[in-house]
Amino acid sequence: MIISTYDPDRLHRSxxxxxxxxxxxxxxxxxxxxxxxxxxxxxxxxxxxxxETETFVIVQGHGDLVVDSGRRPVWSGMVIQFEPFETxxxxxxxxxxxxFATFYWRDAPARSEGRTxxxxxxxxxxxxLATHKLMDIGVDHYTVSDQDAGxxxxxxxxxxxxxxxxxxxVADGDALFDGESGQYLYEVDVTGSxxxxxxxxxxxxxxECGEPNFATDLVDPQATAxxxxxxxxxxxxxxxxxxxxxPDVVAHHHMGRVPARVKELTxxxxxxxxxxxxxxxxxxxxxxxxxxxxxxxxxxxWADMAYRFLHGIEAVGREVGEDWRADSPDPDWKIVHFLGxxxxxxxxxxxxxxxxxxxxxxxxxxxxxxxxxxxLDDDKFSTSRRHAVWGKDVLNxxxxxxxxxxxxxxxxxxxxxxxxxxxxxxxxxxxLIATWQRWLTDLGERVESGxxxxxxxxxxxxxxxxxxxARLDGRLGELTTSLGQDGFSLNQAARALHGIVxxxxxxxxxxxxxxxxxxxxxxxxxxxxxxxxxxxxxxNGAMPVMPRFATRLAAxxxxxxxxxxxxxxxxxxxxxxxxxxxxxxxxxxxxxxxEWLVERVAEALQLPVDEVSLGSRLVGLGxxxxxxxxxxxxxxxxxxxxxxxxxxxGERTIAQLAALLDAAGSATVEVPPA
Ligand SMILES: [Zn+2]
Numbered sequence: 001m002i003i004s005t006y007d008p009d010r011l012h013r014s015x016x017x018x019x020x021x022x023x024x025x026x027x028x029x030x031x032x033x034x035x036x037x038x039x040x041x042x043x044x045x046x047x048x049x050x051x052e053t054e055t056f057v058i059v060q061g062h063g064d065l066v067v068d069s070g071r072r073p074v075w076s077g078m079v080i081q082f083e084p085f086e087t088x089x090x091x092x093x094x095x096x097x098x099x100f101a102t103f104y105w106r107d108a109p110a111r112s113e114g115r116t117x118x119x120x121x122x123x124x125x126x127x128x129l130a131t132h133k134l135m136d137i138g139v140d141h142y143t144v145s146d147q148d149a150g151x152x153x154x155x156x157x158x159x160x161x162x163x164x165x166x167x168x169x170v171a172d173g174d175a176l177f178d179g180e181s182g183q184y185l186y187e188v189d190v191t192g193s194x195x196x197x198x199x200x201x202x203x204x205x206x207x208e209c210g211e212p213n214f215a216t217d218l219v220d221p222q223a224t225a226x227x228x229x230x231x232x233x234x235x236x237x238x239x240x241x242x243x244x245x246x247p248d249v250v251a252h253h254h255m256g257r258v259p260a261r262v263k264e265l266t267x268x269x270x271x272x273x274x275x276x277x278x279x280x281x282x283x284x285x286x287x288x289x290x291x292x293x294x295x296x297x298x299x300x301x302w303a304d305m306a307y308r309f310l311h312g313i314e315a316v317g318r319e320v321g322e323d324w325r326a327d328s329p330d331p332d333w334k335i336v337h338f339l340g341x342x343x344x345x346x347x348x349x350x351x352x353x354x355x356x357x358x359x360x361x362x363x364x365x366x367x368x369x370x371x372x373x374x375x376l377d378d379d380k381f382s383t384s385r386r387h388a389v390w391g392k393d394v395l396n397x398x399x400x401x402x403x404x405x406x407x408x409x410x411x412x413x414x415x416x417x418x419x420x421x422x423x424x425x426x427x428x429x430x431x432l433i434a435t436w437q438r439w440l441t442d443l444g445e446r447v448e449s450g451x452x453x454x455x456x457x458x459x460x461x462x463x464x465x466x467x468x469x470a471r472l473d474g475r476l477g478e479l480t481t482s483l484g485q486d487g488f489s490l491n492q493a494a495r496a497l498h499g500i501v502x503x504x505x506x507x508x509x510x511x512x513x514x515x516x517x518x519x520x521x522x523x524x525x526x527x528x529x530x531x532x533x534x535x536x537x538x539x540n541g542a543m544p545v546m547p548r549f550a551t552r553l554a555a556x557x558x559x560x561x562x563x564x565x566x567x568x569x570x571x572x573x574x575x576x577x578x579x580x581x582x583x584x585x586x587x588x589x590x591x592x593x594x595e596w597l598v599e600r601v602a603e604a605l606q607l608p609v610d611e612v613s614l615g616s617r618l619v620g621l622g623x624x625x626x627x628x629x630x631x632x633x634x635x636x637x638x639x640x641x642x643x644x645x646x647x648x649x650g651e652r653t654i655a656q657l658a659a660l661l662d663a664a665g666s667a668t669v670e671v672p673p674a
Contacts, residue, residue, distance in 0.1 A: 006036050006059070006099060017045045017090075022101065032105040033284075037090075039063060039098040044091040054104040056080045056090075061098035064091045083182070105284075117285040119629060121146060126630040130603050131391035136400050136547050141315045143308055151311060154326055156290045158307040159299050161358040162279075163238060163289065168357065170293060171239040173278060174216045176203075179228030184282040185215055187301075190230065192218030207342035207373075210265045212277070236294060238280040245353040246270035252352040256334075257367035257486060259414075261341065262348045269349065277350075279303050306351040309335065329359055335366040336485065344370065369488055372412035376419050389419070392638055396596075398587045401546040402428040405497075408490035408545050432586040436501050439508070440553070443531050444580025450515070450528070453581075455558075457574035458529040459522030468507050468530055472537055472569040475500045479541040480565070490545070497542055504534040532557065532572040535580070540566045549585055556580045593639070594658040600634050601654060614655040618648055625649065635661060 004022040011018035022034035039045060039061075056065075062075035067088045074080065074090070076099075082088055092098040115123070125144050132139055145151045162168055176185040183189065190203040195217040199208035203215040215221070221230045249270070253263055269275065279300045280289060286298025310326040313333065317324030324330060339347045348368045355364050373380060381388050395403060406424050410417045447453055475496055482492035511527040514520035539553040543562040551561040558576035572578075594614060601618060602609045604627040612621065618628065628648045635643050641664040643657070652660065 004034075004036075008038070011036070011038060017043060032103055034101065034103045037100045037102055039090050039092040039100075041092050041095050041097070045089045054082045054102060056082075056100045056102050058098070058100045061092060061096045062094045063098045064093055065089075066091065115629075118146065119626065121285075122626055123630050123633050126604060126627075127634070130600065130634065131395070133599075133603065134391055134395035134400065135404065141312050141319065143312050143315065145304070145308065148311075148315075151308075152287050154311050155287050155299060155304050155307045157327060158310070158354075158358055159287075159303060160290050162240075162303065162354050165357040167241045167244045168279070169239055169241075170236055171276075172234050172236050173239060173276070174214075175233055175235040175237075175278075176215045176218075176221060176230045177233050178223045178226050179231050180226045181228075183223070183225070184235070185221070185223055185230055186278075186281055189224050190215050190218065190221050191224065192221040195219060205342060205345065210341060210344050211269060212345050214278070235282070237278040237297060238289070238292075238294070240277045240279045240353075241274070242277050242350070242353055243270065243272065243275040245356055248356045249349050249353055252356075252364065252366070253348075255363065255365045257369070257488075258348065259368060259370050261370065261414075262344055262368055265344055266349055269345070302346045302350055303354060305346065306354045309337075309351070329355070329362045329364065331363055331365070333365065334485075335364065336369065337366060338369045338371070340371050341373070344368075367485065370413075372414065373416045374410075374412045374419060375416060378418055378420075389421070390637060392596075392634065397548065401549040402432050402586050404546055405432065405494060408494040409498075411490045413489055413491050428586060428588075431498065435498075435505065437583075437585050439501060439505050440535065440556075440580050440585065441583060443508075443528075443535065444556070444578060444583065446515075446528065447532070447578045448581050451525070453578060455532050455572040455574055455576040455578055456525040456529055458526040458571060459524075461526055462523055464507075464510070465523075465526050465530060468503070469533070469569060471503055472500065472530075472534055475503065476537060476541065476566060476569055483544050493541075493545055497538065497545065500534055500538050500541065504531055507531070507534075529571050529574075532578065533569055536572050537566070537569050552583070552585060556583060593662050594655060596638065597635075597654055597658045597661070600631055604628075604630050612654065614658075615653050617651065617653055618657075619650075623649065639664070 007020060008018075011020040013019075018038040018040070020036040020038075022036060037045070037056075056074075056079070058074055058076050058078045058080075060076050062073065064071050065074045065080060065088065067082070073093075090098065090100070129139065129142055143151065145155075176190060177183065178185060178189075186203045188202055192201065192203075193199065194201040194206040194209060194211070195213055196211045197206060197209040198219070199206060201207065201213065201218070203213065203218070205212055216232060223230050246266075249266060253266060280292070280294060280297040281300055282296050283298045284296075286301060287304060288298055307326070310329055313324050313329075313335075314326040316322075324333070337347050348366075352364060352366065355362060375381070376387055376389065379387060403424070406427055409427070410419065447455065450456075478496040478499070479493055481487040482489045482496060508527070508531055511524070515524050517524075535553065536557050536559070539550045539557060539559070540562045542553070543550040547561075554560065554562055556579040557572050558578070598612050598614065599609055601607075601616075601621065601623070602612045605612070605621055605623060607621070618631075623631075625645055628645050631648060632643060632645060635641060639661050641661050643661065643664075647660070648657065
């Protein structure tokens, strides 16, 4: 139970009257704000309207309530509820203070999932991190902004620096509101046609042409949450005159790796006469600026993001013993962004403009690596339409390498590409299983049968051998360029890796006829040593693309996991035990549910997997209900079983929970990810 008692000493001026916070954590967790309000005798509150629903409970005094120009008396004991956007104010007509409690809330986003914003954020944050792990993507630092001490203060300070710029002001501007509820509309709350290119778009950003919009300039706007025609209104927000920073952004684009497509978009945008962007918005979710005159507005999430990169750099610095400071960015930093084309404006234009305002003396050196759209069955991925491949459905230790390789092969670099499940499977079967794996296991068998399972020493070198070694050196050069900073291209890296295998398969076939002929045995062992050198190059070169495969391949060649990038192609040391025969590097099976559940529980609790045993109970491991919600979501999406929080945090062990899910899941229809 939480009790809040009216305290006249804890009031502050707001809306022309005295307001005091009602601190009710449980209420706030549901997205409801609460305040005490006091209107002094003969005083009145400022008329205001907002997009929240609001309820007044009058506890003392009497006065007049003026709503949309109608006036009626009110007195203690009355409860009044306002619809969003009803203009209202209170006048005290009595001789005592008029006291009331007010509760306000938005029927806003996250409602469609029936969860609070905090729960939704916690859920997706856990999901994203879990999918990264399943994908073997190591994350050095992962900012969970609402759980990171110092983050909120940091973003506020950053915004305060930005806000002192002469190009930033609190200004009245046109805004769009729901025609029924009066909810402020921006981002995903509104759709329409792009004012620039006419494509269907959401608020603030067109995915097709990459140009920002202001929601108010959408053609035929439509609120996501209602069918009423949106209406225009005026609202004060922090506003950035971005046009004024055009020359700074262009100068920034002379520094790092900036695709021509980014430069063209920038040129197009800064041809506009004005480009005034609201950088704060009415919302119950986000960080409020310091000393903001705008109640209920938060820093635009994209400005928040600009700071988040610097915050992340500081955090990484702490982990590696470097004194990097978010509030004092270093000119020596090389920052590399990876982003979808539809976010180009935010990453490559808006962020550097904010950096210029916040840190005028810093010259940020940033590379931008773009992904165009990656389609699924020739249509855009859409999580809301469930037109998607869910990482946790398809990623496991035996599939992750082939999926990573295929994604590298087909990454949308400079053009849209398409994923189709059947084409991926055909590629995996023909390329990775029938070509790579067949060569590697065949090589292992030849080492066993001809050399007792150990790497032979090279003998006599023919001109073809020397030429083949030079060719492998060429492949190493290709890989070095395509995985390096300046020429980064996963398409090219994947082709260079496959090129090694194609080269060595052809080389082996050419050399094969002399195998077993005594006269040529010294040449034959050189050829085999070169095939092993190619396998070793494949292990080293594949490490960034397929770390699991690369580690296993290296182990089969008697080496530890590749940790440094090779400068030359080298032979496997003669006498090394070779374990390639009979290995399966690429396959299609899935792990049992138990193992999967242990991994999800370990992630939710941020524990190493080996600290979570099948015999543990989740509550015994200290799992909170918020963490259990994340697990519950994952279980639902993985198995289709809606296990309750009570079941998760009850008496069952992880093994028993897995059995429960197995039994319940087998009763549901499995939809193959095709
Ligand atoms: Zn457009």
